[in-house]
Amino acid sequence: MKAFLHRVIPVVLGLVLCASAGASRRFDAATIERGRYLATASDCIACHTAHHNGAPMAGGLVMSSPVGDIVSTNITPSKRHGIGDYTEQQFADALRKGIRADGQPLYPAMPYVSYAALTDPDVHALYAYFMEGVPAVEKAAPHTSLPFPMNVRMSMKVWNALFLDPQPLARTEGRSAQWLRGRYLAEGAAHCSTCHTPRGALMQEKKELNMAGSQVGQWYAPNITPHPTAGIGSWSEAELAQYLRTGRLEGKSQAAGSMAEAITYSFSHLEQADLDAIAHYIKSLPPVDLGETGTPGAPRFGQGQAGHALGEVRGQGYAAGMAGPQLGAQVYSANCASCHGASGEGTRDGYYPSLFHNSATVGKTNLIAAILLGVDRKTADGHVFMPPFGDQPNALNRLSDKEVAALANYIGVKFGGGDASVKPEDIAVIRQGGPRSPLLTMARVGMAIGVLVLLALAFTIVRRRRGKVGA
Amino acid sequence: MPNLKSADVVIVGTGVVGVAIAEKLLDAGIGVLMLEAGPRVSRAEVVENFRNLPLARKGDPSSCYPPAPWAPHPMPSLETPEDAYLQLSGPDKYAQTFIRYAGGSTWHWAGTSWRLTPDDMRLRTKYGVGRDWAFGYDTLEPYYARVEHLLGICGPSDPGLQWPPVEQGTPRSRPYPMPPLPFGPGEQRFTEVAASLGYKNIPTSQARNSGMPYDDRPACCASNNCVPVCPVGAKYDAATALGRLESKGAVIQANAVAYRVEANAAGRIEAVHYLDQDKRSHRVAGKLFVLACNGIETPKLLLMSKDARHPNGLANSSDQVGRNMMDHPQLTMTLTLSEPYWAGVGPVVNSGIMETSQGDFRSEHAGAYLRFNNFARNRFVTFNALNKGLVGKALDAEIRRMTACTADVVLAHEVLPHADNRLTLSGKKDWLGLPKPAIHYDVGDYTRKSAQVYSVPLGKRIAQAMGATDMKIATKFAQSKHIMGGTIMGHDPRDSVVDPDCRAHDHDNLFLPGGGAMASTACGNSTITMVALGLKAADAIVRQMGRA
Numbered sequence A: 001m002k003a004f005l006h007r008v009i010p011v012v013l014g015l016v017l018c019a020s021a022g023a024s025r026r027f028d029a030a031t032i033e034r035g036r037y038l039a040t041a042s043d044c045i046a047c048h049t050a051h052h053n054g055a056p057m058a059g060g061l062v063m064s065s066p067v068g069d070i071v072s073t074n075i076t077p078s079k080r081h082g083i084g085d086y087t088e089q090q091f092a093d094a095l096r097k098g099i100r101a102d103g104q105p106l107y108p109a110m111p112y113v114s115y116a117a118l119t120d121p122d123v124h125a126l127y128a129y130f131m132e133g134v135p136a137v138e139k140a141a142p143h144t145s146l147p148f149p150m151n152v153r154m155s156m157k158v159w160n161a162l163f164l165d166p167q168p169l170a171r172t173e174g175r176s177a178q179w180l181r182g183r184y185l186a187e188g189a190a191h192c193s194t195c196h197t198p199r200g201a202l203m204q205e206k207k208e209l210n211m212a213g214s215q216v217g218q219w220y221a222p223n224i225t226p227h228p229t230a231g232i233g234s235w236s237e238a239e240l241a242q243y244l245r246t247g248r249l250e251g252k253s254q255a256a257g258s259m260a261e262a263i264t265y266s267f268s269h270l271e272q273a274d275l276d277a278i279a280h281y282i283k284s285l286p287p288v289d290l291g292e293t294g295t296p297g298a299p300r301f302g303q304g305q306a307g308h309a310l311g312e313v314r315g316q317g318y319a320a321g322m323a324g325p326q327l328g329a330q331v332y333s334a335n336c337a338s339c340h341g342a343s344g345e346g347t348r349d350g351y352y353p354s355l356f357h358n359s360a361t362v363g364k365t366n367l368i369a370a371i372l373l374g375v376d377r378k379t380a381d382g383h384v385f386m387p388p389f390g391d392q393p394n395a396l397n398r399l400s401d402k403e404v405a406a407l408a409n410y411i412g413v414k415f416g417g418g419d420a421s422v423k424p425e426d427i428a429v430i431r432q433g434g435p436r437s438p439l440l441t442m443a444r445v446g447m448a449i450g451v452l453v454l455l456a457l458a459f460t461i462v463r464r465r466r467g468k469v470g471a
Numbered sequence B: 001m002p003n004l005k006s007a008d009v010v011i012v013g014t015g016v017v018g019v020a021i022a023e024k025l026l027d028a029g030i031g032v033l034m035l036e037a038g039p040r041v042s043r044a045e046v047v048e049n050f051r052n053l054p055l056a057r058k059g060d061p062s063s064c065y066p067p068a069p070w071a072p073h074p075m076p077s078l079e080t081p082e083d084a085y086l087q088l089s090g091p092d093k094y095a096q097t098f099i100r101y102a103g104g105s106t107w108h109w110a111g112t113s114w115r116l117t118p119d120d121m122r123l124r125t126k127y128g129v130g131r132d133w134a135f136g137y138d139t140l141e142p143y144y145a146r147v148e149h150l151l152g153i154c155g156p157s158d159p160g161l162q163w164p165p166v167e168q169g170t171p172r173s174r175p176y177p178m179p180p181l182p183f184g185p186g187e188q189r190f191t192e193v194a195a196s197l198g199y200k201n202i203p204t205s206q207a208r209n210s211g212m213p214y215d216d217r218p219a220c221c222a223s224n225n226c227v228p229v230c231p232v233g234a235k236y237d238a239a240t241a242l243g244r245l246e247s248k249g250a251v252i253q254a255n256a257v258a259y260r261v262e263a264n265a266a267g268r269i270e271a272v273h274y275l276d277q278d279k280r281s282h283r284v285a286g287k288l289f290v291l292a293c294n295g296i297e298t299p300k301l302l303l304m305s306k307d308a309r310h311p312n313g314l315a316n317s318s319d320q321v322g323r324n325m326m327d328h329p330q331l332t333m334t335l336t337l338s339e340p341y342w343a344g345v346g347p348v349v350n351s352g353i354m355e356t357s358q359g360d361f362r363s364e365h366a367g368a369y370l371r372f373n374n375f376a377r378n379r380f381v382t383f384n385a386l387n388k389g390l391v392g393k394a395l396d397a398e399i400r401r402m403t404a405c406t407a408d409v410v411l412a413h414e415v416l417p418h419a420d421n422r423l424t425l426s427g428k429k430d431w432l433g434l435p436k437p438a439i440h441y442d443v444g445d446y447t448r449k450s451a452q453v454y455s456v457p458l459g460k461r462i463a464q465a466m467g468a469t470d471m472k473i474a475t476k477f478a479q480s481k482h483i484m485g486g487t488i489m490g491h492d493p494r495d496s497v498v499d500p501d502c503r504a505h506d507h508d509n510l511f512l513p514g515g516g517a518m519a520s521t522a523c524g525n526s527t528i529t530m531v532a533l534g535l536k537a538a539d540a541i542v543r544q545m546g547r548a
Helices: A002-023 A029-042 A044-048 A088-097 A120-132 A155-163 A177-189 A192-196 A237-246 A257-269 A272-282 A318-323 A327-335 A364-373 A401-415 A424-431 A438-470 B016-027 B043-051 B104-108 B123-127 B137-151 B185-196 B239-247 B294-304 B378-387 B392-405 B445-465 B527-547
Strands: A062-065 A068-071 A214-216 A219-221 A375-379 A382-386 B006-012 B032-035 B087-089 B251-253 B257-263 B269-275 B281-291 B330-337 B368-372 B406-413 B422-429 B435-440 B468-473
Touching (some): A029 A044, A029 A257, A044 A257, A088 A120, A177 A192, A318 A327, A327 B043, A364 A424, B016 B032, B016 B104, B016 B137, B032 B281, B137 B527, B185 B368, B185 B406, B185 B445, B294 B435, B368 B445, B378 B392, B378 B406, B392 B406, B406 B445
Antiparallel strands (some): A062 A068, B330 B406, B368 B406
């Protein structure tokens, strides 16, 4: 009984203390509300909440990165499992410098390189929101364990010294308030460059190619510079703002993957003036043409036309179709035609998009990812959901690498103006999480070489000594 | 963990009832092995089977589900009575269809999910006919709500449009998870015509994602192809849940035809024996067994499992196994209308007049549920147009006219349980050498009288109000493929097969959930009640496994 009381009393005391702490709020409602808006603009929830009914901001989402899986952390004000013990300074350092309260560096999956742009008042508002606007979740998120040597967090200090700019937004003259606001949001909170800017060998953003497009896990974040063919030069600012609000631009493009998450959790909730500002800024960027995947020399939004190959599959039976030379057409008919139409035309109301005049079918990466992973996007206009065709429990049909490759080639050629260059190996790469970074191999090879050099040195020294002894 | 030799619970059948039970058990940490007689096929294959059919066979919902040789099921448009899987006799033919595939017959159900009413469950007490249920509506209500959320059943939030009607004092414990689907033009007109005669045509509560994704499945795309297959999985069918069950640890063994349930001297079930597609026999042991193979295959398997101690088959000390076979005998009125109705916009069944299934007349004759079938008509009328000898544009114009200006109105009746409506084992054998089911059936005077004095006269009034210029009314009852009664539920082991948890009176660790347990049919489709009984059984199984 005594032991029981010993255990219970601290718990009860703790509860009382918590309750009293909760009663004395440190921040006013307006500040917390501003923090909530900034947290929405920063899309914290997309990464820091596990899919399928995870508690908001409690972490646990597993994100595939080119160097391994990273698990997001609990950033609720739980003192035990979250960031409830963080001082405002510690919070600011995590946000803008990528340094945790214990001094350990964060991995740059946390976009602190972008958040470095956040102003002190905004960091203060965010702190207020995270301390008093988010319900504490008393549950630990699983730890991230990257493969060696990426698990040596201290290496990030070197990375930060090389690539973290503490003042990322240079002073400029003669820019409008709208442009400045757009830049602040796009380069800061909304961290567009985290996905859309190509990265170098050490995973750093290549600033000279800002927003020119990059592979992000299983998806390709396309070129959103105003280049007329490689980028979104053919979009008006109003169209870009509409896309950010709704996730789609009929006859051009729609958001999937992590952009769908950004639309769902972030952009669709921002004020119109802020969306306009972001669009205004993005459209002012220097146009870039990487000449890479997804930019075949003509705008990716107007490719292809309606068409089908039903005459070559119909009437011979499913098994024959699946074994025959028209595999792609057969897979399309069985899996895609019910919604997107026999000829890829979609529906007249646009609820099911056409597959021609649609950037999703141009370039192979996002086409493969859309097939394997589907689309899931929520806005005020409703919940857009295309089922996946990968290995998921809810996959409408589980398509093999060969079937997806044939389908991607059929769609790519018919509707995306592409060639039939997708191979089953390409599907396997996207299925397992996207291309891996050579960084891991480089680091390991580098260390192996280091070890070999050391061994060689040791060997030489020993031989010399032996030589001396023998002499 | 379950393996292919034994499991905590062995479930025979991967249809909607078995799947609902399996998930509940898995969530409770109980290992599950499921045996499925038929093959496991992809939705892609079924969809293409349908598309490749000649038009004449597209109206038969079984056509795109060719049976495996070892797991035959009825194929109405291909069979002769002599070689048919179901050997039928009696004044009315119990011509059911069902699918022996992983996922079962919800592959081609319409998704219609009418609850029973309190009165439907006390026919004996209230009207002096049929049987009362072993419990009242209040017991079933929470399970109905669970089914609606498990399967994703959409329906109206307005109590005035809900079923059962508010007059029977049946508050719903939870709202539907999704709103109803909008009416197409034909249903809209039908609703107005019904209202002009004083009848309320209400939205069908149905297992279909209305305007939103649900259960990680997409929204209905209005392909009007719910029967025979939803191409996108917007309609719930049990095949959509199989991957999820496996992700939770279930082992699903397809092409495993259970042919004997083995009881020990104490009457407890020890094992199920099955044949694979190479005719090899396997034995699967377990602590508890669930037969959820539908209202024909479950009694058949019990009868096939007879041994020295159980000469009439398992679970059959009452001699009720295979008796009381029931369905919803239906008559279809095919109408030619003076003005276009345009059936076929939206799902195939989307509304119905249910109030005509209730009333004091039930002491004299059956009630009926009237529905405007919302199947697109072109599939059915094309041959009529061809038979008129038309070609070219005239043919197109006639197909279009008849697609718009014809309609089917279906009168679905209830039927009473009767011991002579009976499933037995035929002397004819299937591919594996197992006996085919033989079924004797007579819908009975109670139902016939309804057609004579009630449902057909009512249907004719509605047809006239719809502007029918021609009316063809079926003279023989057709079956609705809602198989009920063969393992009937009751408190008394002398005249019923299962207890209120669908546990066999004779075998403590054998459960027979589903339509077979239903003690009355009412007029609405049976699936939601079958699954509600399945979830009730699942709760009992979890309790029982916890005690073991």
